[in-house]
Every structure is written in C-alpha cells, then in structure tokens.
Amino acid sequence: MPSHASHLSRRALGGAAVATVAAAGVGVGVGGATAGTAQAAAPRETPFRADTGRRSRRPNILFILGDDLGWADLSSYGAPHIRTPNLDRLARQGVRFTDAYSGSATCSPTRFSLYTGRYPGRTKGGLAEPIADRSVGLDPNHPTLASLLRGAGYATALIGKWHCGYLPDHSPTKSGWDEFFGNFGGALEYYSKLGLGGEYDLYEGEVKEGDAEYKDLRYYTRILTERASEYVKRDHGDQPWLLNLNFTTPHWPWIADGDEEASAEVVRRIKAGDKRALFHDDGGSVEKYTEMVQDLDRSVGQVLKALKESGQEQDTLVFFASDNGGERFSYNWPLSGNKSSLQEGGIRVPTIVRWPARIGGGQVSHEPVFTPDWTATLLEIGGARADRSYPLDGTSLAGYLLRGEELTQRELFWRVRGERAVRRGNWKYYRGKGGTDQLFDLAADRREQADRAADEPKVLAELKAAWERTDAELLPYPS
Template sequence: MSSYENELSRRAFTGAVGVTAAAATVGLGAAPAQAAEAAEDRRPGPAEREFRASRSRPSRRPNVLFILGDDLGWADLSAYGSPHIETPNLDRLARQGVRFTDAYSGSATCSPTRFSLYTGRYPARTRGGLAEPIADKSVGLEPTHPTLASLLKASGYATALIGKWHAGHLPDYSPTKSGWDEFFGNFGGALEYYSKLGPGGEYDLYEGDAEYKDLRYYTRIITERASEYVSRDHHGRPWLLNLNFTTPHWPWIADGDTAQSAEIVRRIKAGDGRALWHQDGGSVGKYKQMVEDLDRSVGEVLGALRRSGQEEHTVVVFSSDNGGERFSYNWPLSGNKASLQEGGIRVPNIVRWPARLDGGQVSHVPVFSPDWTATLLELAGARPHPAYPLDGVSLAGYLLRGEKVARRDLFWRVRGERALRRGDWKYYRGRTGRDQLFNLAGDIREQADKAAVEPARLAELRAAWEAVDAGLLPYPAQT
C-alpha cells in the first residue's frame, strides 16, 4: 500500500458535517480530549494509542486558531524527529490531534505561502503572490480578493491576525483591509526582535494601521496579545485568530540577547541593508533556543485557551510557512528554504479539535497550505467566493467521516524551479533545468532519479505541471 493510500493510522468516525453558507450551527458529534501526557515515539512514525469512544451531542461552529512558525523546518520539532530540540508543548498538541507527515507549504518562501493560506489559491493567481518574497511596497494582497478572514467574517466570525502579515504594506495593503477585524503585528518579512526595525531601518510594529511602541522581545509581545485574544469574551461569536510568529526567522536573537540586538541595530542605522540577514551570526545552539522559545510561547497561548473554557470547541492548526533555513534540522530531506526540494516545502503540520478528533493519530496523506483554507471554510459553514475558486481541497470529510481524499496533484512554482507531486511520485526541475522524477515512498531524500527508467510517467507529470502553469500569471520581467 502506498503512503498516499495509507491515510490515517487510526481514525474516529464521528458523524457528518452539515455545511451551508448561512449556517449558524453545524450538527457535529464530539469526542473527549485525549490525555495530554500520553507517551509517544519521538521519531516520525505511527503512534500506538487506541481510540477512546466518542460521544454524540450538538456542537457550535468551532473557533479557529491557526499558528504559523516562520522558517521552521520539517524535522525541527521533537515530535518530528529532532535529536536535540525539545518541543514538549507542540509534541503534546500532536498527541492530542493528528500529525501529518507529508504536509507542505504553499510555496518555498514567506509571502507566497501566506498568500496561498490567506486565499486558498496558488500564489501566482495574484500579482502580489509573484514576489518571492515581497520586499517592497509596490505589491500586496488586493483588498478586493476574498480571504479566509473575509469569508468567515461574512458568516459571523470575529477575526484577528497577530504577528507577521507579509502580504503588502500600508497604505494600500493591510489585514484590516482584507477581512481581519483586528491586527497587531508587523507588515514586513523580517524585523529585529527588540527594536522592531526592518531592513531599511523602518519601525514595524503596528496595532491596526497605527504604529505601536513596545521595545520588548517580539515573541513575548505577540504571545501576550494572542493569549489575551483567546481568553476574551467574544459574546457568543466564533472567532478566527491567525497567529503568525516570526520565530525562528533570522536575525538569530533569542530572548535576552540584548547586546546582539544592539549590534544589529547599530548596523541597520549605519545603512547596512543586509544586517537583518545576520549572515555572520547564529548557531545550532542559538536556533535551538529560538525554536524552544516558540514552543513555550505556543504552550502559553494554548494554556490561555484551555483556561478560557473554549479548548474543546477550537480547531488548532499548527504549521510553518516554508522549510527550514541554514540552522534547521532537515535530515533526511534535501534542500531548504527557497528550494522546491522536500527540505524547502515539507513542513510540520498538526491539527487538533477535541470536540471532533481523537488524538494520537498520524496521517500520511499529502496536504498543503491551501487545503487548510478550504477545510476551515467548510468546518465554519462558509463557502468560497464563486469567482475565486480554491486550489486547495477540504479535508473535513477525510478527518471527520473517514472519506478518501480525492486524488489530485500538489503544484509548486518558483522562479527557476518547478515541482508537482502525484501520489508518491514527484516531478522536479531545479535551477539546472534538468527534469527529475522521484518516488518519495522509498526516497524521501530525492537521490534516486527515476527519469530515465520512467520516461512516460515523467512526461505525464511534466504535462500536468505545464497545464496548471498555463493558467497562472507570468512572472514580470526581471530588471
């Protein structure tokens, strides 16, 4: 049996999801939350815990907490096999829900993936998604384009985005122009964690569309804000919170590294436009500190959610915007951020919903960022805009009713590279211009090129990639 067909290691079938555009409630069964401290194998692989019996009762539409790490690699969590990074809170989240082994980001860099998550569509459906990533104020997510937030807001949800937006800059682009009721965070792709200075020396911490002064460590600030939001009385309305950490994105500054912060700020103010890249800094140990801080921060937010009494009826999704950077633990994957090799796009991905999903599950079905947009819309009883069809597919039937995920291709395009996954097979063309074919079921490291022995399959997957590409916007000419 292929890994694609293997699907969930174990599953609870807890009834159908009733979805209509105007639904105020959906008739959902419920399952008890799993014990938080159950043992789990530290390496990637199926968990062994049996399901507990589910109980049926009506459930309101779920809240949605979507947590995104920044440049976090597939194997950077101990639940995914990291030998030296300890992530007990995210490991617990995985034990309480479903851990996906074959999950992907929508692209290989920050802003295109965010476009794919916000819209549920390939980044190259929009002009702003062609930037890889956005580095100036000329493009962004057009406010007229439907988003997960705008569609949920129209169906009665409160919506907020806390953390990194990276889909355009003021005055034309902002979360508050694209469906989020509230925004607290940064607009750009990177900032210095204490001063909040961006690459050009601009200050980049905002509440709504106004600058907000707070010179504490950034991860602490947005963790506090997110904890407050999930604890808040929303007066009976379900809510969506996109919580976008910048951790563990460079610069390599952990909480307490004030001297390192001051040195980078000095370089920024002296006109060093590459200071934030911090190419002369960082280490495996520093990266470990940053990932473990991310884990603690997620634990704080989940703790606040639990204390609020809303945990059972909140869908929590955790993922990363692309594969790992230079200090990431990517073994056994090849490549890293900016590449369409597995190390650049395969990411950790966990979903938990105590009211509906039993814990201790592992899924080997390939999924990617736009699928979560489609899934969350369905779970919330909202529909996509008919003029903007989604490129992702909903996983609701798969997760809740045991339905097969329809066979489809996962498609990626970045300048100079192309990739398409169909089942266990992956078509890849890197910057050498050579077409390659890999069977990921037995070669996750992409070392055994099957192009010469499977020419017909290679041609078929190449044609499929080109058919999708023909319907996307072309890249602007480089100057």
C-alpha cells in the same frame, strides 16, 4: 497508482466514522508509539451549517504559523537536539502530518496561498518571492479566509507577521481581519522592531501614514504571545473566532530572548546603513537556533494554556505549521534543500491539527496535503463558501478528518522562479535551476537522490504535462 487514503492512522473520530474506527482496532501513535484500542469521541452535530445562532456547531480557529521552521525541527518530527514538549503534546492530542507542504518556498507566497486558498501565481502580489517593496500586496478586493469567515459570522484577528503588502494600500484590516497587531514586513529585529529598510515596524489596527506607531521594545515573541493569550481569553460571547497567530520565530536575525548585546549590534549596523544587517550573515549557531525554536514552543504552550483556562479548548480547532522550509540552522534530515527551494526541505513542513470535540488524538497522517487545502477545510468547517469568481485550488480535508472519507488522488503544484514541482501520490516531478527534469519516488527516497526519470518515462511525462497545464493558467513572472 494506489490510493493514499489509508495513510491516516486513526485512534478516534466523531460522528459517522465511529463504527469504522471501532472496527479498525489499533493505529500508529505520534512518535511511533502504538495507539490503544480506538475510543470514539461522542458524536456531535455537523459543524458545516452557517448557523451563527448555534455556537457549538462551529469551532473557534487558532491558526499558528512559525517562520522558517524546518520539517524536522520539532522533537516529535525527529530533531535529536531540540526539545518541543508543548508542540509534541499538541501532536499527541490530534493529528500529526508527515507529508504536509507549504504553498510555496518562501514567506509571502505561502501566506497568499493560505489567505486566498489559491496558488500564489494567480495574483500579482503572489509573484513576489517574497515581497520586498511597497509596489504589490494582497488586493483588498480579493476574498480571503478572514473575509469569508467574517461573512459567515466569525470575529477575525491577525497577530504577528503580515508580509502581504504595506500601507497605505494593503493591510489585514483591508482584507477581512477585524483586528491587527503586528509587523508588515518580512523580518524585524526582535527588540527594536526595526525592519529591513530600517523602519520601525510594529503597528496596531488600521493606521495611516504619519500616525504614531505602537511602541513596545520588549522581545517580540513575548509581545505576540501576550497579545494572543489576551485574545483567546477574551469573552467573545456566542460568536466563533478566527485568530491567525504569525510568529516571526525562528526567522533571522539570530537573537533569542535576553540577547540585548547582539540586538544592539544589529541595530547599530542597521542605523549605519548596512542593508544586510538584519540577515545576520555573521551570526547565529545551531545552539542559538535551538534556543529560539524552544522559545517558540514555550510561547505556543502559553497560548494553549490560556485557551484551556478560557474554557474553549474543546471547541477550538488549533492548527500549527511553518510558512516554508527551514533556513541555515534548521534540522531537515533526511530531506534535501532548504527555504527557497522546491526540494522537499524547502516546502515540506511540520503540521499539526487538534480539535478535541471532533478529532481523536494520537493520529498520524501520511496523506500529501498543502497550504491551500487548509483554506478550503476551514471554510467548510466554518460554514463559509468560497466566491465562485475566485475558485479555490485546495481540497477540503473536512470529510477526511471528521468522517473518515477517502481523499481522491490529485496533483499538488508548486512554481517558483527557476524551479517547478508536482507531487501525485508518491511520485514527485522536479526541475531545479539546472533545467533537468527529475522524478522521485518519495515513499522510497525522501531525500530525492534516486532519479527515476529514465525508468518511468510515462509517469515523468504525465506529471510534466500536469505542471504545464496548471502553469498556463497562472500569471507570468514580471521580467
């Protein structure tokens, strides 16, 4: 099977890749535009040494997640009716990934895979799809992206949605983040901050049961944007920082900034005991969803503006993605399936990486990558090492992005209740809830409609066996 390392269209790279890029000439730019002659970034020292005394060797990390944002919900990914100029600009300034995937098909398992760098099924909390009660969460003793980077000298903060367990046993500040401001649950009403159980769900720092919550009844996306902007503009001295900025936009309920009447109705139903009120089954529209996505784009733009004004833009690695595929009103064409499914529409997500000091702009990568890869990548770039007792399931992309190294072909694995999937190269093995093994050539059929299982029985058998080998290593789902 052919290698897919050539799938990165490069304009510029730093360090050792300069000569390679200069010889390569012309690449493909964002949105299909042709990139000009390669102009390499100035060579810089390798960022991989854990030397906290040399700030310039390691970047700040701004890791931004949207919530239930579909693969094609950005205009740079093909949305014909949604305008996202700030995220499109971010893509032009870095690398836009066309074949990037979430670690799972719903919120909390993907967050487990990001924070641990491992398949969600390796931990009890990751088996919940998603976490909906207080019985499980991310074990505070498990090393995380934050705890490992903090051990390497980073300041760490999480602003926004946690969704990896509840107090008193689980919280970001128990798992490596120095600071936390946000919500614990999977969803909340944007003004009142009422969660799925009717509880108020906005907190700051390590709180104990009975402590007063942090009261702020403004629109939630505005609050998170303000907090994140304050953090990136803070004087951190010579210490690099990690900020996980987890928006809830555009997750239901379908309430945009200014929709006070819709908010009041949802709140009335929550207080009346309607357990489905927050799901907003009778609300929303394509137009309302568009409004929410465009608000997310403006919010990201405001944080990036604050970053630039702080003078840290060049030395900050910015990452943007969604936690899983889109929901009811997402624009996923041409993908099949939505959130909760292991079809492409449930797990393929928009993904953008920018680091001006080391990564040239105008690049498009077609390399298959997924959430645990980013954990491994950021640990290497930040000069941190994974705990050998908790081996990572992701592959570091640092050499691929920074030095032009080829990525070896591997299998990307997913498992949710009733579904299974593996991708290797262009081939994807998929079994849905109907129990039929299917095989798709994603290079020719992103929509997963042409089942090649009968034509390629050997490939099907290989990928099925690969899935079963990995599955045998994971925890079983509770009955």
